[in-house]
Amino acid sequence: MVQNNKEFNHGFWHINLQEFVCGWGASFINISVTYPVYKIMFRQMLHGVEIKSAVQELRHEGFAFLYRGILPPLAQRTVSLSLMFGLYDGTKRPLVKLGVNEYVAKFVAGMTAGTVEAVLMPFERIQTLLADSHYHTHFKNTSEAFHYVCMNYGYRELYRGITPILWRNGPSNVLFFIIREEAAVRLPKREDHISRSVQEFLSGAFIGASLSSLFYPLNVLKTKMQATVGTPNLSLSDAFKAIYTERGSKITQVYKGCGINCSRAFVSWGIINVSYEGIKRLFF
Template structure:
């Protein structure tokens, strides 16, 4: 440990590094399903520049055939940046919040404080990363049917958006994004922490040596199950916010936004598509995020173990 660096500060940075590594691994493996999900989310049956897909498998096959690998990995760079930054900041803010709430507390944090910590982290992350997610969404929606000059990449997208729509356009979808980040992260991390505690207690009872370090009790399979289970719970509850955000973040057609605000999306989707409209693309989302969350928490927990071991050996 370097002079002037406290254990608390080093622990926070270890969480950030572990979270970033987890985010990168997740996107690299699961990005094609993210493209499919986004295209399903915004396809309200009245959008001319998006092809129609029967299901997730058909969407993957059609995109691969008509657009190639480039289509399946559209928006990959902002996806990697956004996920890596988001997970890094999320784990950093989340752990920092838990430490603050745990001050002068000897017992474990309550579910309520886990919820507050996760919600706080989600809000901060959303404010930092919304422009990246907006660019990712627009790049993923570019197809051969698009009439507008396509963005050539991340830099061109940001420059064009600011030139044509102004800086505020980078924060389109921020309201449902905030609701999504706060509620989704709070539900996922609270479920993860509580299920993790239950699993640790169960393994502790079965172990001959009680009160072991949780790091020694849990393995990668445990982290995979915990990550997937907590993610599914969060997705089922918060998915409509994702649909609303994606529809708001579409590129204007002829200089006109398809939806003006969250209420407009809510009203139009309910009117023309019903409840089902708010869950478009959820199959691709579950296929992507359940295993992706498993990968995320496997990488996160194991990188964290490695960093702890390295710190002990210093």
């Protein structure tokens, strides 16, 4: 058991290490469990196919390719979630101490954490390429994909599609933390370990699924913008027009894959929330 809760003041930020550690651990557990579902959802986003077709495609490729591309999200999402929880807490606390309105502090903290997370975007960029079957014969692994992109197209290519990521990260973080903290205050306090864990899972699951569905179109646009290498960059409006035209000019087709995305987010954020709280109780 870790007895000391180490905290440091570094300039403006109040750094609470347990927030970073709990966020990292929760993300590691979540990615390991839900990655195969992500692969199905990704194929739906990119090709607009039904779930059955996406599953059959992955089955045809075999188990060897099922976890292909997991290293980038493990590297990116574990650090990203660590930053998300750590920077949010580290930004909100000093603002509240300075007398800033609590909800204004939460808004600033959420936007700050989401914007800083975007620095890790290159991992998301490479993950997109590795998950696309079109590039299975181009790259053997993550390092080879990074090397190919950087050597042939420069580091700027790693940040292709950053606009929808910025629009997604900040606002979704703000809503997540505000709703999560409101739920923690308003929901009944559970003493029993199992019932408390169930409540934490469901709380995180419903919040995560709702926000993931709300911001789903931005993920579709991001995937469209990142699915190629070395081609001219698409703007948000150009990416939307391309997707809209390719999918029969039906707005509902832009949401293709939203169902499994919502289901994945439900499980994913449920696991993250209960893992985060469990790690905090266990070690801190």
